[in-house]
Amino acid sequence: MIYLDHAATTPMRPEVWDVMAPFASSVFGNSSGIHQVSRQAKNALEESRERIAALIGAKPAEIVFTSGGTESDNMALKGAAWNPTHRSGVVTVATEHEAVLETADLLGRFDDPVTIVGVDHEGFVDPEALVDAVDGDTAVVSVMLINNETGLVQDVAAIARQIKEAEPEVYVHTDAVQGFASEDIDVGGLNVDMMTISGHKFGGPKGAGLLFVREGTVLEPILHGGGQELGRRSGTHDVAAAVGLARAMELAVDDRDRFRTEVGQIRDDFEKRVMSGIDDAVLNTPADQGSSHHLNVRIPGVRNETLLMRLDQAGVAASAGSACQSGAATVSHVLEAMGLTPNQARESVRFSFGWTSTLDEVVEAADLVVDLVGKLR
Amino acid sequence: MKVLVAMSGGVDSSVAAALMKDEGHDVIGVTLKLWSGPRGEAPTAGCCTVSDAEDARRVAAELRIDYYVLDHTDDFKDGVVDHFVRDYASGRTPNPCIECNRIVKFDRLLKRLDDFDCDVLVTGHHARTRNHNDVWELLRGADEAKDQSYVLSMLTQAELSRTRLPVGELTKREVRQIAAGLGMRSAHKPESMDICFVGDGHYLEFLEDVAPEVFEPGPLVDTDGKEMGSHAGIVGFTVGQRRGLGIAVGEPRFVVRIEPESSTVVLGSRDDLMVSGVDLSAVTWTDGVAVQGEVMAQYRAHGDPVRARIDATTLIFHEPQAAIAPGQTVAFYEDDKVLGGALIAATSL
Numbered sequence: 001m002i003y004l005d006h007a008a009t010t011p012m013r014p015e016v017w018d019v020m021a022p023f024a025s026s027v028f029g030n031s032s033g034i035h036q037v038s039r040q041a042k043n044a045l046e047e048s049r050e051r052i053a054a055l056i057g058a059k060p061a062e063i064v065f066t067s068g069g070t071e072s073d074n075m076a077l078k079g080a081a082w083n084p085t086h087r088s089g090v091v092t093v094a095t096e097h098e099a100v101l102e103t104a105d106l107l108g109r110f111d112d113p114v115t116i117v118g119v120d121h122e123g124f125v126d127p128e129a130l131v132d133a134v135d136g137d138t139a140v141v142s143v144m145l146i147n148n149e150t151g152l153v154q155d156v157a158a159i160a161r162q163i164k165e166a167e168p169e170v171y172v173h174t175d176a177v178q179g180f181a182s183e184d185i186d187v188g189g190l191n192v193d194m195m196t197i198s199g200h201k202f203g204g205p206k207g208a209g210l211l212f213v214r215e216g217t218v219l220e221p222i223l224h225g226g227g228q229e230l231g232r233r234s235g236t237h238d239v240a241a242a243v244g245l246a247r248a249m250e251l252a253v254d255d256r257d258r259f260r261t262e263v264g265q266i267r268d269d270f271e272k273r274v275m276s277g278i279d280d281a282v283l284n285t286p287a288d289q290g291s292s293h294h295l296n297v298r299i300p301g302v303r304n305e306t307l308l309m310r311l312d313q314a315g316v317a318a319s320a321g322s323a324c325q326s327g328a329a330t331v332s333h334v335l336e337a338m339g340l341t342p343n344q345a346r347e348s349v350r351f352s353f354g355w356t357s358t359l360d361e362v363v364e365a366a367d368l369v370v371d372l373v374g375k376l377r
Numbered sequence: 378m379k380v381l382v383a384m385s386g387g388v389d390s391s392v393a394a395a396l397m398k399d400e401g402h403d404v405i406g407v408t409l410k411l412w413s414g415p416r417g418e419a420p421t422a423g424c425c426t427v428s429d430a431e432d433a434r435r436v437a438a439e440l441r442i443d444y445y446v447l448d449h450t451d452d453f454k455d456g457v458v459d460h461f462v463r464d465y466a467s468g469r470t471p472n473p474c475i476e477c478n479r480i481v482k483f484d485r486l487l488k489r490l491d492d493f494d495c496d497v498l499v500t501g502h503h504a505r506t507r508n509h510n511d512v513w514e515l516l517r518g519a520d521e522a523k524d525q526s527y528v529l530s531m532l533t534q535a536e537l538s539r540t541r542l543p544v545g546e547l548t549k550r551e552v553r554q555i556a557a558g559l560g561m562r563s564a565h566k567p568e569s570m571d572i573c574f575v576g577d578g579h580y581l582e583f584l585e586d587v588a589p590e591v592f593e594p595g596p597l598v599d600t601d602g603k604e605m606g607s608h609a610g611i612v613g614f615t616v617g618q619r620r621g622l623g624i625a626v627g628e629p630r631f632v633v634r635i636e637p638e639s640s641t642v643v644l645g646s647r648d649d650l651m652v653s654g655v656d657l658s659a660v661t662w663t664d665g666v667a668v669q670g671e672v673m674a675q676y677r678a679h680g681d682p683v684r685a686r687i688d689a690t691t692l693i694f695h696e697p698q699a700a701i702a703p704g705q706t707v708a709f710y711e712d713d714k715v716l717g718g719a720l721i722a723a724t725s726l
Contacts, residue, residue, distance in 0.1 A: 306492040309445050313405075313494070330448070376492065 002361045004270075004318045006201075006354025007148055007178060007294055012248075013203035013355070019247045020205060023240035031237040032228060041239045048246035055249050056195075057186040058212050064232050065242050068209035069177040069198035071222075073099035073142070075211050075233070076173040076194045079219025080140035081112050086218060087169070089113035089137040093125045093144070094337035095152075097175055100142050101333070113137050121339050122286040123152040127159045131166045140171040140194075145185075146178035149321035149334040149350055150285045151294020153183075160191035171217055177201055177209075181252050181355065182260050182292045193217045197249075199241070203355055204248030208241035255355060264292035267353045270362040271295050277370030284335060284348055296321065298340070298348040302376050307349055310372050316365045321350045379403040380541065381495040383482055384437065384444070386429030388556045388563045389501030389544050391436040395559055396543040397499055398440050405493055406437040406444040409481065411453035412574045432563050439559070447489075449481055456480035458574055458587075465584060465612040466591040468635035469704025472678075473572055475528050483529075483536045490539060497541050504529050504715075505545040506537055512664050513537035515715040520548040527678050530708030530718030531661050584612055595640025597624060600633065600649055611635050614642050616724075617650060617700025631700070634724075651697040655707065657690045657719035668717065673710040676701055676721065682710050691725075 003011075023044065029037035031045050046060070053060040066072045077100065081088045090104045094116050101116070108114035115133040119125050125143065134141060141163050145156050160172040173194040176185060181202040187195055194217060199208035213219060213232065225234030252259075274297060275281055284296035299307065304320045311318055321332045335345040353362070382394040384406045398404045408430045430446060437444030457476045464471035487498050503518030504526040513534055518524040525545075532540070544552050556564035575583045584591060592610035599605055606624045608614070613621070618632040622644065633645035655676075662668060673682035674692055684695040692707065701724050709716040 303492075305445075305448060306489070309493065312445075313443065 002316045002365045003356070004316060004351040004353065004362070004365055006357070007151075007350065007352035008319055009200045009206065010181075010203060010354040011356055012200070012205060012244075013251050015251060016204055016244045016248045020240040020244040023243055027239070031239055032226065041237070045237055045239050045242050048242045051246045052210065052249055055253055056197075056212065057188045059215060061230065062187075062212055062215055064211045064213055064229050065237065065245075066209045066211055066233060067207050067238075067241075068200070069097070069175065069196050070099040072196035072198070072209050072211035073097065073173075073175055074103050075219065075222050076171075076196065077103045077107065077140055077142060078222050079232075080171050080173075080194075080217075081107050082220035082222075083139070083218050084220070086171075087137050087139040089115070089135070089139055090142070091115045091117065091130060091133045091138050091140075092142040093130075094118050095123055095125075095147055095149075095334045096142060096144055097148055097177070098333075100144070100175060104142075112139075119337050122289070123147060123150050123334070123338050124286075124289075125154065125159070127155075127162045130159060131162055134163055134167045134170055136167075138167060138170050140173055142173040142175065144175040144178075145183065145190075146176075146291045146294070147334060148178050149294075149332055150296045150338075151178070151291040151352075152286060153179075153289055153291055156192065157190050164191065178291065178294070180249070182256065182263075184256070187212050187214070199245040199248055202248060202252040205241050205244040207238065208245040210245065252355075259355060260292050263353050263355070263357055266357050266359050266362050267293055267295055269359060270351060270353070270366050271297075273363065273366035274369055277366070278373050284338070284340070293353045295351045295353075296335075296348055297351070298344055299373055300344075300347055302373055303346055304349045305346070306376060307369075307372060310376065311365075311368065314368055314372070316368055318349055318351050320348065378496045379494060380405070380497050380499050381486075381490060381493050382406050382442075382499040383486060383501075384408050384433040385501070386432035386436070386563060387501065387568070388552055388561065388566055389503065391433070391501070391561050391563050392547075392552045392555050392559075393499050393501040393543050394436065394442060395440055395555065395561075397541070398442060404440070404442040405495065406433065406440075406442050407486075408433045408444075408446050409449045409453075409486065410446050411449055411477070411481065412458070413450060432566075436561055436563065439561070447486070449485060452481050452485045453477065456485075461574075462584060462588045462591060464704045465580075466588070466637070468611050468614075468637035470615045470702035471704045472528075472706055473574075475531070475706050478528055479531050483532060483540070487536055487539060497539050499541045499543065501544050502529055502542050503545050503549070504542050506540060506542055515663055516545075517710075517713045517715075518542075518545040520550075523549045525678075526710075526715050527675055527706065527708045527718075530663075530706065530715050531659070533661050533663060534665055537663070581613055593640045595642065597622065597642050597644055600643060600645045605644060608642055611637060611640055611642055616702040635703075647699070650699045652694075652699075652701055652724040653697050654685075654691055654693040654725050655701060655703075656722040656725065657687075657692055657707070658722040660690060660717065660719040662717040663715050668709065672716060673712075674707050675710065676705060676707040690719075692719075 027040050029041040031042040049060045049063050053063050092104050104114045117129050117133050143159055146153050156174045171193040174192045175196045177198045193214040195212040197210050200206040223234045228234050280300050282298040331342045332345045380397050380402045384390045394406050457473050461471045461473045502525045503523040505516040507514045517526045591612050596604045597606040614632045630644045631650050633649040634643040669687050674685040675682040686693045703721050705721050708718045
């Protein structure tokens with residue numbers, strides 16, 4: 001199989017599994033307990049937190065372990081909107097992940113003021129439009145770092161600075177799930193109050209993520225109970241997940257330069273072959289503002305559902321961006337927000353590359369895409 | 378052969394996939410996503426629920442065949458649901474399951490065979506196909522009680538030549554035995570009877586929900602035109618209906634006719650329900666050659682065929698028939714063989 005769906009998930013690095021395994025067997029303790037096996041677990045958890053904090057320029061207490069990107073996004077928006085001492089409004093962007101948009105939708109249904117700001121045809125949000133949407137009711141602004149469908153990179157640091165200048169009380173959140181493998185992520189440089197990270201996008205375990213919560217940012221918890229994570233996220237810790245997340249983050253940071261260069265080159269080569277092989281193919285990913293590892297391309301006259309299945313039959317895994325629970329391809333809200341018609345969105349396919357991608361395999365895959373498109377037309 | 382199996386998650390299509398795999402074909406299973414409700418909710422009844430799709434996925438995994446969910450919601454909405462609403466609004470009684478076969482499965486899906494590089498489409502219908510002197514014939518299923526050739530009577534050579542119906546050769550009992558032998562969860566599943574997009578409720582609730590504009594009040598009259606009451610909309614009535622008429626008279630009264638232009642529902646006695654023939658529309662012939670003269674005609678999914686004669690686009694019954702609703706399908710047979718099918722456009726006294 002040639003795997004070109006790394007933005008959905010990417011294989012776990014073997015070193016990660018190695019460090020996780022003891023916490024599924026001998027070191028099974030509940031990190032909140034008082035005895036030795038629990039202390040071992042607790043030590044591993046807190047040591048992981050410290051290493052993670054150091055990697056992103058945060059303090060250990062600013063790391064809240066979660067079950068992944070969806071929970072972290074929910075926590076950021078609901079936590080800010082529901083904090084009784086804070087404002088309750090949400091401002092976000094039409095191309096955000098469903099974890100943000102659906103949460104905003106829920107808050108809107110419970111009468112919190114919610115504003116969804118549109119994007120231009122390349123997917124960029126106008127920072128001025130975001131600033132205009134923010135007012136004295138706004139609790140949190142959420143803008144993602146790299147779009148999961150198109151790979152567009154937004155200048156979150158500049159956006160956050162402008163918002164903070166206009167409304168210092170507002171919390172700024174970024175969903176950085178797609179960016180950790182390739183971007184130098186430092187929460188100081190990004191100017192954000194909250195940031196979502198998900199382990200399985202860069203070689204860590206699924207079900208492991210975190211929300212960075214800057215000191216002084218007060219969130220109402222969304223999971224209540226035993227008061228773990230300084231009361232911010234109740235529930236028995238998944239120590240194996242935290243340990244695995246920390247190890248995967250270290251490995252990703254160590255591999256970042258290579259990733260940007262090599263995976264970027266592999267991506268560019270794939271793009272070149274597909275674009276030269278299919279005359280009328282159109283890039284949905286902006287040419288010079290895309291990430292090193294996403295490619296979203298529209299192939300007129302070929303339904304993405306069909307192309308993806310034919311690719312699967314031929315041993316190539318790709319996707320249409322987001323898939324619903326049943327597995328059917330749905331019309332992308334990201335591409336629609338960029339002004340594509342539903343039919344154009346249905347002609348769009350996402351190829352995404354990762355730490356295991358090789359030039360040989362993507363050359364083979366690109367030739368196959370060109371060949372299949374010829375057959376399907 | 379490379380075959381595409383339309384899998385609903387039910388026992389019949391699951392066994393169809395298993396049989397094709399057993400015969401050594403290269404099998405791809407697909408489930409059609411057809412409907413997600415006016416507000417995006419998944420159907421909970423009928424043949425296409427989310428749990429059915431999960432069952433289909435499980436069966437495909439057990440059979441080790443590739444499996445995909447195909448989005449045909451637009452085709453289903455345009456071709457089946459809108460048509461359903463339009464038919465009721467025009468005083469007809471539609472059969473959406475037949476329209477789903479006609480428009481979605483045996484047209485849109487069949488046209489996608491090339492997309493999948495497949496040779497034929499396989500479904501779990503209880504009917505048989507046979508190649509006789511280079512002509513594809515459609516025959517009643519081996520299990521008389523489960524025969525579904527009626528709902529496939531609109532198929533012609535174009536479709537039949539690219540369709541295989543393996544479970545039609547078996548009885549339902551045999552199908553269930555095969556399913557149980559394969560450890561399929563669907564082996565003992567009850568059969569679906571509901572209209573998938575209507576769900577557990579009544580079709581009128583569905584119409585009120587999606588098309589309240591089709592409810593236009595009008596009079597209930599007797600066969601002489603005398604007004605006997607009023608109603609909230611002709612969509613609530615089907616020819617032959619006796620219950621829920623909202624009037625109390627001594628003898629049993631039935632809906633004998635619906636006049637959409639004036640929103641009038643005509644009530645009459647049991648005798649008034651009898652018709653001598655029907656006008657046909659959308660007539661198709663299995664082998665492409667129009668039949669005139671004597672046929673056996675079946676105008677209900679589980680009704681007995683009756684003797685009739687085709688004269689141009691009119692079907693004349695040997696004996697008058699009761700309670701035939703415009704909008705329903707009529708299938709023509711010669712013994713077990715389907716000759717063709719049509720929609721009932723209007724009835725004649």
